[in-house]
Amino acid sequence: MSRHAYELCHLLVDDTYGELTSRIFEVLLFHGRLSLPALQHQTHLSYRLVKHGLAVLIQQHLILWYTSSHDHQTLYEANTANAYSLVRSGKYIKVAAAQVGEFAGKVIANLLLLGHARVGDLVQAYKAGQSRSTHDRLAANGGTPSTPLSNSSRHEEGRIEEQNATVEPIYGMLCDLLRLELVSPVHISHFRSDADNRIEAEKVVPKPEVYKARNEREQNAQREAGIKRKLKEWRYYTHGEENEAEHLKKGKKRLHQDLETGRLEKRQRLYSPLSQDVIGTTEEVYQPMRGEAHYLDNDLILRVNHAKFAVLIRNDHLVDLADRTISTSTARVYAQVLHALEPQVQDCRVEPANSSETDAEADPSSSPQISTDELVRAIKDSSELANTLGKSDDGRLDMTQFDHPKKRRKKEVINEDQGTIDIEASFDEEEDLSGSDEEDNVSDVSSDPNEVNGDADFDPNPLTSLPHDPHRDTIRSHLLVLTIHPFSFLHHLPKTSILPERWMIDFPLLTKNVIHHTLLETITSRHGLPAARLTRILFDKGRTDEKVLCSTSLLAQKTMRSYLLPLHKAGMIGLQEVPRDNSRNPQRTNFLWFFDPERCRVKVLEETYKTMARYLKRAKMEGEKIKGTVEKASRSDVVGKEEEFLGPQELEALNAWREMDKRIWGEVSRLDDLVACLRDF
Amino acid sequence: MDIASPAEEVPAKDEDVTMTEPSGVSSPKELRNALYARCASFEEGHVFNQDELFAFDIIPDNSLEQLLAYTRQLAKDGLFKLMTKDGKACWKVVKRADAIKYRSLSQEEALVFSYIEGAAREGIWSKILRSKTNLHMTTMNRAVKSLENKNMIKAVKIVKYPNRKTYMLAKLQPSENVTGGPFYTDGVLDEEFVHQMSLWTERYVIGRSWWHPPLPEHTRKSSSKMTQEQAEELRAAELRQRGHGRDRSKAMLPMHPGYRGHPTLSEVTRAINGSGLSGVTMKESEMGQLLDILCWDGRLEKIRHGKAYRAVKQVNGEDGVELENGLTESPCGRCPVFEFCEEGGPVNARSCEYFQEWLQF
Incomplete structure (x- = not known):
């Protein structure tokens, strides 16, 4: 992360948790890992204050710490990822409210402010109606992002208290959140940096000598895999090895039953606490869905699972993209696919090691996938989807039937544009012609060369092979529309003799396409369409000489230069000099332009961070301008009765400031969408 | 002779x-x-x-x-x-008559002329001409000039090397290598021509790659009886919705996946030649170039492994819908001095004029 990202994190912490914490956080950001005495020296704060600040920061998961086992010194480090996540609080609450319910949104809001919390405490707080005091205490300390949520929760207070007459719904809701992985139990590794986690994992995992392997290299490889597994276990809180062992013991029959009954039992083990490393629990106590009663150990400590939220935000983004590029109805089907796949996707980033070991093409079972039948069941009503595709679904390409919607449109075109009249006469012949020769293309277009099993199912005439089911056919068509899109929203796995027809999302490829699309969109709106054209050419053709670029882009040299130079200046494209001889004479040098998407992505990301930091600064400054009024308005006796206590001028200034603040934070959230797309997806 | x-x-x-x-x-x-x-x-x-x-x-x-x-x-x-x-x-x-003309040429002129004649429609670069004739620079220049004055040769511009002085016989039409094909006029890129051709092509593809559900107002429009005012209004409305954007609409719906009507290169070529839009007959390679340009502009996309073309539904850019993201719509994203913007520096968030403007808006 860069200076601007640090600046942004610092501002966010400052805005949310106040000055003391932000000061310590800033020092840690700019100096890296520090021990307590060093930290005290750098912050010029008293020992007591630093301790206090650190305690708060650890509680909020904003810093990482690690006590080395050989010198017993504790080192602290800023957790920039979580600090950045502060900006997403609002989105998290919204997502949780949409997925589980409004009440869950409030719990997430509280968890966000608290960092992590014991189940018992959470239940107590809501049961006894203590939410008011918790909220007020936090809101007093908090800045803007906490303000709206504390406000809203205050309005809802009465209802919450009513809801909480019994403890049952709270447990139920927490179980739901756990099941959806929106919250996860806290593990000690969550407080350590990646490198420290690796050191710890290396301690736990047996030495290479223990492994039975032919040579040292294999031993090392096995150990490496063991370490990776351990790290993953800690991270996602699973107990992989145990799972595998259990499955083996159970034998195939039980395994089969397990698959049929769904994932319930697996889930249970997923959250089984890991020995003594789990903070607050000692034995297996969490059983999310057993029977009717929801029960959670009161000592289990929960935190917000950022990784899962990123997945959900990505899903929203993808659906939105499908809506924009294809159609609303198709996007709705896509949303269902993504929703059905949610339990299988824990993290946006797929570890590259995995993909190299098991080739995605060879073993598609490794990626999340779903069968057509499951989807058809998930989508209850397809009546809305009827008439949303440009062809009635009676199979084969029927030109005479096709002509009707088309002809109507052709007439429209004529009316709008005089220039097209001439061609209309020749249309029908042409279509008939193309109709006949394109029938042959059908099979080779649909079959992916990588798919061995042929593809009887891309058969344009599904009626011959499948029983007539309009509901299913409609959904299938929409899914196929998604697969042919250049973004490759969806990957189609045709029916084989063993497995039914399935659908899969190749997330790495899809996100690569989405990021590329976003970058080009940015370039287009900043530098204009020809700039985007030039960038795309550079991407397609690789490093290109100016002359070639000029003739391929069909732009005059002067025009082209006027776009290339700003692009170069903005760091979107690069220029390479290749001297033709040793003299390095500029006249005897080839200048090659190139576009490096990764470089461009980092550059745009940096700019976004910087922009966000600028917005926050400006927001702070605007607040300072009318500091007195804002302070007065947030006094406990004034809140709610602003009209009584504030003069008309003050009121006006306050309202103007609130508008402005809303605007700024709205824009910051839009910028965060971009960051999410470029960084997290 | x-x-x-x-x-x-x-x-x-x-x-x-x-x-x-x-x-x-x-x-x-x-x-x-x-x-x-x-x-x-x-x-x-x-x-x-x-x-x-x-x-x-x-x-x-x-x-x-x-x-x-x-x-x-x-x-x-x-x-x-x-x-x-x-x-x-x-x-x-x-x-x-020609023979008389040749006879009137001086020795050098005749020599120069013979080489220029030999180069035929490709033309010959003055530097090569000089090295071949082995004449002195001034002598050759004089010869070339007099030949030009006699209207026997002409200078042409080669698209690839616009700075080279190239000559060919006055009565010949330069070859396509020299002119650069239909997109060039007198050796200069005809941007307007490219633009018009791409507009037409794009609209052609849009019409064939999306389903436009019939709208009631459209059917009304298509009724042939229209007063002059109505027609003028319609035209004005269209002019207002500038350029490319007009044929794209949110109402466009995707085609069924079994649809095979997405136009291919040869279909587009045939259609544009049949349209009478341009006096020149377009070759497939040239149309391919134009379609590539449209793809690079993000207006069309290749589907079916690059065999057919489909229009992109929403297009960013001057003529399409503005698709902004957080960065490009904020003042910082377009700030000319963004690089210098720093806390405590001459440009900073506190005193930023662009911000002021943005917040007032």
Whole structure:
């Protein structure tokens, strides 16, 4: 992360948790890992204050710490990822409210402010109606992002208290959140940096000598895999090895039953606490869905699972993209696919090691996938989807039937544009012609060369092979529309003799396409369409000489230069000099332009961070301008009765400031969408 | 004529390897003129070989020596042009008027002219011309200039090397390599032409790649009876919704995946040639270039493994819907001094004018 990202994190912490914490956080950001005495020296704060600040920061998961086992010194480090996540609080609450319910949104809001919390405490707080005091205490300390949520929760207070007459719904809701992985139990590794986690994992995992392997290299490889597994276990809180062992013991029959009954039992083990490393629990106590009663150990400590939220935000983004590029109805089907796949996707980033070991093409079972039948069941009503595709679904390409919607449109075109009249006469012949020769293309277009099993199912005439089911056919068509899109929203796995027809999302490829699309969109709106054209050419053709670029882009040299130079200046494209001889004479040098998407992505990301930091600064400054009024308005006796206590001028200034603040934070959230797309997806 | 002489000697010698040297040119002028007249009666550009000339029965006794003497003299006068085909000599008739013109040329001019003529439709670069003729710069320039003044040659612009001075015969049309194909006019890219062609192509593809559900107002529009005011209004409305955006709408729906009507390269080419939009017939390679440009503009996309084209539903850019993201719509994303913006620096968030403007909005 860069200076601007640090600046942004610092501002966010400052805005949310106040000055003391932000000061310590800033020092840690700019100096890296520090021990307590060093930290005290750098912050010029008293020992007591630093301790206090650190305690708060650890509680909020904003810093990482690690006590080395050989010198017993504790080192602290800023957790920039979580600090950045502060900006997403609002989105998290919204997502949780949409997925589980409004009440869950409030719990997430509280968890966000608290960092992590014991189940018992959470239940107590809501049961006894203590939410008011918790909220007020936090809101007093908090800045803007906490303000709206504390406000809203205050309005809802009465209802919450009513809801909480019994403890049952709270447990139920927490179980739901756990099941959806929106919250996860806290593990000690969550407080350590990646490198420290690796050191710890290396301690736990047996030495290479223990492994039975032919040579040292294999031993090392096995150990490496063991370490990776351990790290993953800690991270996602699973107990992989145990799972595998259990499955083996159970034998195939039980395994089969397990698959049929769904994932319930697996889930249970997923959250089984890991020995003594789990903070607050000692034995297996969490059983999310057993029977009717929801029960959670009161000592289990929960935190917000950022990784899962990123997945959900990505899903929203993808659906939105499908809506924009294809159609609303198709996007709705896509949303269902993504929703059905949610339990299988824990993290946006797929570890590259995995993909190299098991080739995605060879073993598609490794990626999340779903069968057509499951989807058809998930989508209850397809009546809305009827008439949303440009062809009635009676199979084969029927030109005479096709002509009707088309002809109507052709007439429209004529009316709008005089220039097209001439061609209309020749249309029908042409279509008939193309109709006949394109029938042959059908099979080779649909079959992916990588798919061995042929593809009887891309058969344009599904009626011959499948029983007539309009509901299913409609959904299938929409899914196929998604697969042919250049973004490759969806990957189609045709029916084989063993497995039914399935659908899969190749997330790495899809996100690569989405990021590329976003970058080009940015370039287009900043530098204009020809700039985007030039960038795309550079991407397609690789490093290109100016002359070639000029003739391929069909732009005059002067025009082209006027776009290339700003692009170069903005760091979107690069220029390479290749001297033709040793003299390095500029006249005897080839200048090659190139576009490096990764470089461009980092550059745009940096700019976004910087922009966000600028917005926050400006927001702070605007607040300072009318500091007195804002302070007065947030006094406990004034809140709610602003009209009584504030003069008309003050009121006006306050309202103007609130508008402005809303605007700024709205824009910051839009910028965060971009960051999410470029960084997290 | 001198220009022919260096070339003439070589094949001529091949021809008379077996012959003795002709004993002087003593043939009557009439015979020569008759031969010329006979040949000139054929269509222009016809190439005569030895046997054809004998077939005219003008040369007495079909003597090879005499024929050689006549043709040589005619070539000297510039009325015949000696050429070789498959190692044998053959001749072409030159018009009398042209011959007079050539005869009026100085030696250098004739030399320069012969090379320029040899380059035919490709043209010859002045530098190469100089090295081939082995003339001095000023001499050659003088020759070129006088030839230009006589309207015998012209300077052309080669698209690939617009800075090179290139010449070709005045009566010739430059080849496509030189002009750069239909997208260039006088060696300069015709941006308006490219723009219009791409507009048309794009609209053609849009119409074939999305389903536009019929709208009630559209059906009303298509009724043929329309008062002049209505028509003018319609036109004005269309002009308001500038350019590309007008045929794209949110109401466009995707085609069924089994739909095979997405246009291919050859279909688009056929359609544009049938449209009469351009006087030039477009080749598939040229249309491919245009379609590529549209893809690079993000207006079309290739589907079916690049075989067919489909329009992109929403397009970013001047003419389409503005698709902004957080960065590009904020003042910082377009700030010219963003790089310098720093806390405590001359440009900072506190005193930023652009922010002020944005917040007031």
